[in-house]
Amino acid sequence: MSEGNLAVMKPETMKSYIWLQTADGSIQQVEQEVAMFCPMICQEVIQKGVGSSKNHAISLPQRVNPAMFSLVLDYCRFHQMPGRSNKERKTYDERFIRMDTKRLCELTSAADSLQLKPLVDLTSRALARIIEGKTPEEIREIFHLPDDLTEEEKLEPLKNTMDDPRIRLLNRLYAKKRKELKERERLKNVEVEEHVDERSVDDLLSFINSRDPKVVKKKKKKKKKIVSSNDIHDKESHDLHSKQQCVVKTGSSMREVPNLPSAEDDISTPKARSEDEDDEIDPAMREMLDREVEDFAQRLNSNWVRSLGQERRPVHFSINGNGTTRRHTGQSP
């Protein structure tokens, strides 16, 4: 092994290669100076003496798949060359990171596990730029993240809240629904679960917007399955109880707000559904959902209906010096 080490130490003797194995099992050889640019690989070679032959290939961390590794190698190949100017490097970097967000995430992770800090910083910065100036909803969408914060937690930003209170309530209702459905999940078989899950949220939406035939149609099909199972009936009534409780709790935490405006249209629409639809739906569930929606509508459509515009993102706060207005009594600007 000492010979192998020597070869590593004196690159000018002959072109040396390092053997590396990516997470998928495939092995490749990479020019030594390129591979050694990665501290993690460097460490493996020097401390453990591996990488000098196919049989002793260095196992790369799991987060480094072949595609990412190829990108990392490109980066290393470029930057390990000493002769390049700062401007060249910068231009290369700017072009290098032009890729879709998913790959950027993977690349950041791969670079991180290889301890290649310059690349980690480069990709992290690029991701930060993507995040800059976006709302939480937009960020969630870009990175495919769940909206799993409770309302309490969302209230917490020390600056002004991002969302309109109505959106928060809607999210809370969704979150509650999700929780309830998770409960049911645990008590039924998998296939049926899924239908129930989706449909309940679907239901809610269809009640909200019963005009959409597409949604209703889908609902029809799946509902049959649910209604036919006895288990579910029982669970339904059980859940009815728990749902009621939730609704009641919601009620008590909100204060009485006067001025219920004439948004009754929205509340009455669910009830004005056709007979066909009614047949498919378990009446207990429908009643429960109706009540919840009505409750929800009442709470939402109070004074807030009149609010103009949406407060989405807080504008950047700046700490204002207020000037020497202290000395000046009387009117204040």
Add this chain to the structure above:
Amino acid sequence: MTEEEEDSSAKMSEDVKRYLKLDTRSSAAATSEPPCSSSSSASALANNKSRNFKSFEPPCPDHVLENVLENVLQFLTSRCDRNAVSLVCRSWWRVEAQTRFEVFIGNCYSLSPLRLTHRFTRVRSLVLKGKPRFADFNLMPRNWGAQFAPWVAATAKAYPWLEKVHLKRMFVTDDDLALLAESFPGFKELTLVCCEGFGTSGIAVVANKCRQLKVLDLLESEVTDDEVDWLSCFPASETHLESLSFDCVESPINFKALEELVVRSPFLKKLRTNRFVSLEVLHRLMVRAPQLTSLGTGSFSPENVLQGEQEPDYAAAFRACKSISCLSGFRDLTPEYLPAISPVCANLTSLNFSYANISPDMLKPIIRNCHNIRVFWALDSICDEGLQAVAATCKELRELRVFPFDPREDSEGPISGVGLQAISEGCRKLESILYFCQRMTNGAVTAMSENCPQLTVFRLCIMGRHRPDHVTGKPMDVGFGAIVKNCKKLTRLAVSGLLTDEAFSYIGEYGKLIRTLSVAFAGNSDRALRYVLEGCPKLQKLEIRDSPFGDVGLRSGMHRYCNMRFVWLSSCVLSRGGCREVAHALPNVVVEVFGSDDDDDDDTVTGDYVETLYLYRSLDGPRKDAPKFVTIL
């Protein structure tokens, strides 16, 4: 994939939108994950894709990103971005909380110190603001609150590595400062703006114990004179001081100690002395610190008037300080010496003459050379003529503040719309203006709105109450209307003069970015307040005094008080009943009522009339430290 997602998102948005009668933009929040997101089984995925839901990707991107999220977040420092990140999802909330090093709290009563320390574990810098701005005008009784004590106690335990504290309008005691000095061995920056409750003894402790201190800035604060020579309390070795400001300290200082301190502070860039520092002392300091970039010149008056060569060469001292870009002080200016600053004029970016009674003739030779000035503060003693000189030369001006030399409400006043118009024509890049005057015209204000599209801060204070356009006799509605219509970047507005409800309808309609609004002696009726509360979507801070707004107007803002930092209404026509209604309807908002003095309990308790209403949102309910004269509804 993306299109599909977009479609389903859009569809869900439509649903929500129709139900809630929102516009499409705001319903983005409704695109939350379908319920089975937490259990990502393969069949769920398959079902999802066929159901035209927002496609649920396998959890990889999230987990992948979580590994490196800390790295990414280090490049996000703005408060807005940090807040957005924290609201994305639970895991991001956690990582963001662990990586937020600078915390800004705009209202110290919006949450308890415990909540801060529980959520953010690695805070290095804390910015806290206490009393609302109108407290500066004696509209708030003393001992109202905003004590630093609970905060320093909590952070002392939670953040031993704390480096920076910036306080504004807080009540800080000497004990607080002592605790701070003892608890944070690596403490670097202390800035106290408009604070009170402490004295030179507290400052001495900080100077002595904070060995890593880089910044000690006391700005516009009330500092009691405990007759302690705090300047001698700095450690005898070389210091890390970069900025030392004590121009508000109204007590004599030890000049020798200051000089020696300056000598052993090689990194000192900003030095703002108080009015006890004469020109002679200033000269000695400047000679020893030619690297200064910002200088507060103290009195700018000689202690002893010497003749001829015996007098120090002040101009030479200024010439030697090649890096000076910011000048202030001039607390007791002797005019003959003003020309000494000429050598640095060309490099000046900031000039503060607001303590000096400078005439136009004194100003003109100086300002003629100040081509690079971006910030200029002065007294109205410079007259319209002086402002015209500024307009002629200072093409880079971004911020102008003109204060009244004589703040009485009935004097004639040396500046007017003429000066304002001149500035608007000469300084097109103007972004911020604070202008005190006795008379103004709609024409001048309109001109400014048209000439200065970059304005973000417009604060016009026409002294004297309800003063109309002094040429036409009409209300100032048109002028302020033009400002909100034309200055599309406006975030801060202060109005004055004779204003009808119409002015407020303009503000509500066109003030799309306004975050701070100050109103005094304006408006005819509750409609004005309604216009503002039902418009101005970004309004955060609303301070109103002496205007005819009552319960109806107050009620019209119920839908948004949760989303504002605070609302202040004093000497309006509010009743306790109306205020109580708000308090009961909004559990997350604290509603305080009190009088302007330390009234007898009788007055504040029995009367229905509300002198002052101060409401603000709070995560932790009403505060426990409210004094007797404050009633929390």
